[in-house]
Amino acid sequence: MxxxxxxxxxxxxxxxxxxxxxxxxxxxxxxxxxxxxxxxxxxxxxxxxxxxxxxxxxxxxxxxxxxxxxxxxxxxxxxxxxxxxxxxxxxxxxxxxxxxxxxxxxxxxxxxxxxxxxxxxxxxxxxxxxxxxxxxxxxxxxxxxxxxxxxxxxxxxxxxxxxxxxxxxxxxxxTVPKEQWFYTGMDCFIHCVESLEGTYLNAFSESYGEKAYDLCKEVFLGDIPKLEAEEKLMMASWHGGMSIAYSQVGVAHAMSYGLSYVLSTKHGIGNCLVFQFLEEFYPEGVALFNKMMQKHNISLPKGICANCTDAELELMAKIALGMAPLWENALGPNWESKISKEDLIAIYKKI
Structure with a gap:
């Protein structure tokens, strides 16, 4: 700490x-x-x-x-x-x-x-x-x-x-531009979703994760004054970081690493691009994420992976699957039997 x-x-x-x-x-x-x-x-x-x-x-x-x-x-x-x-x-x-x-x-x-x-x-x-x-x-x-x-x-x-x-x-x-404020704030929200729904969850990480999750909902779905929202988002970031320090992140972060490595996609927006297609893993989190995007009039870029070659898609999946602790947190100790390279490539093709 x-x-x-x-x-x-x-x-x-x-x-x-x-x-x-x-x-x-x-x-x-x-x-x-x-x-x-x-x-x-x-x-x-x-x-x-x-x-x-x-x-x-x-x-x-x-x-x-x-x-x-x-x-x-x-x-x-x-x-x-x-x-x-x-x-x-x-x-x-x-x-x-x-x-x-x-x-x-x-x-x-x-x-x-x-x-x-x-x-x-x-x-x-x-x-x-x-x-x-x-x-x-x-x-x-x-x-x-x-x-x-x-x-x-x-x-x-x-x-x-x-x-x-x-x-x-x-x-x-x-001084933070609106879209950057949203994408980076969503990094915190996704931290919380992945931590709270992960197999590594414990009482310590849960207490921090729940607080950060609630603060994110206040900031991105509530109607609070700007100065108060800035302070609460700063504390959400702190608590969200503490939560994953004692647990781990999950599918969105693993896959965003693949995007970043191959396409140089920045981390915050990369998480958002992936997370929108992860209803199978985080249905409640994705539903809230969609509400947050709608409330703040955020439209994610489309066709990011449209021109990727098969080799680039394979490399993205390889990088993502190399993040073993993230997958174990998301899917459990037998995670390799629950997810495949083809599954990830199918998601990347939607982005």
Whole structure:
């Protein structure tokens, strides 16, 4: 679990107080990895740079890649004579996962691709702080940093991945475009559905999952003021991330990994594209999802897979079926007898 968290409007202003005790010396900087969306805004004036601290803007247009993490780690090691005091990620799931991965690879040898899997990280990473600017992914609280690798899309899942400190400031959510707000919020909703209906469910994950599920229904089906909705969605993301930390996601996430790997589909919309066709697995969740889309006038893109070759569809299915823990959570220990490559390809063809 994240050991320290600050919540509230304007709480980003506390970052100076939070970081100062963690600065080892003037030669050990803090590195801020910030969504390129904020480049040219006044955010940089609110970041307390000292000595050799650095802001690095990173585009979130594509999913974070292992080669991108490796290149950034190599640059930081070349630029500084000693390890940074910490890594601060400011942005959505892409930037939050990138910051976690960079913090880990600064202290663990080799490529980030070597650690795609479960509990492969052997050493604690650098001190790292997560500051989400959009809510839904749960990346601020999860024990994984999901990366696109040369052979698979898979997280660096470990107890060392979790952030040391998180700052939850709902003021950041004011800048989120409507469709992105919806797709990322649905990532949280789908987390909850998959966790609550999974075979890994336990009392701990259920308590968090139920709270996040109810908050998502308030935000996306209720009529509450915008500021209240922002705060509740931020907490839904937190609780949803905690729920899957003690259980697992399921069919939609496994299949969205296939979409992302082959077509570079972003995670939030990828989950939505898949989830709409999963009535067989999550009938109640899909029905609510359709109501949420209707209420917010969201129309999902069509024909995403229309021009995919047989080889591309096969690869999507292979990537998806490679996520064994997700399938076991969704279908039980004998999941391989309940789902096939052909079943997945048939669903992909509908997208």
């Amino acid at each position: 994240v050991p320290r968290v600050v919540f509230g409007r304007g709480s980003f202003a506390s970052i100076d107080t939070i970081l100062m005790p963690k600065r080892r010396n003037s030669e050990a900087p803090f590195i801020y990895l910030v969504d390129a969306f904020f480049e040219g805004t006044d955010l940089h004036t609110k970041i307390p740079l000292l000595f050799d601290d650095q802001i690095i803007y990173i585009s979130a247009e594509e999913e974070p890649k292992t080669e991108q993490v490796d290149a950034l780690v190599a640059k930081l090691k070349a630029d500084y004579t000693e390890l940074p005091s910490g890594i601060i990620g400011i942005g959505g799931g892409t930037l939050l996962d990138m910051a976690k991965a960079v913090a880990l690879l600064m202290t663990n040898p080799g490529s980030s691709a070597d650690y795609q899997g479960w509990d492969l990280i052997q050493r604690p990473g650098l001190y790292h702080v997560g500051i989400p600017t959009i809510s839904g992914t749960g990346a601020e609280v999860s024990r994984t940093a999901v990366l696109m690798g040369p052979e698979k899309k898979l997280g660096l899942n470990s107890d060392y991945t979790t952030y040391d400190q998180v700052i939850l400031d709902p003021n950041f959510l004011a």
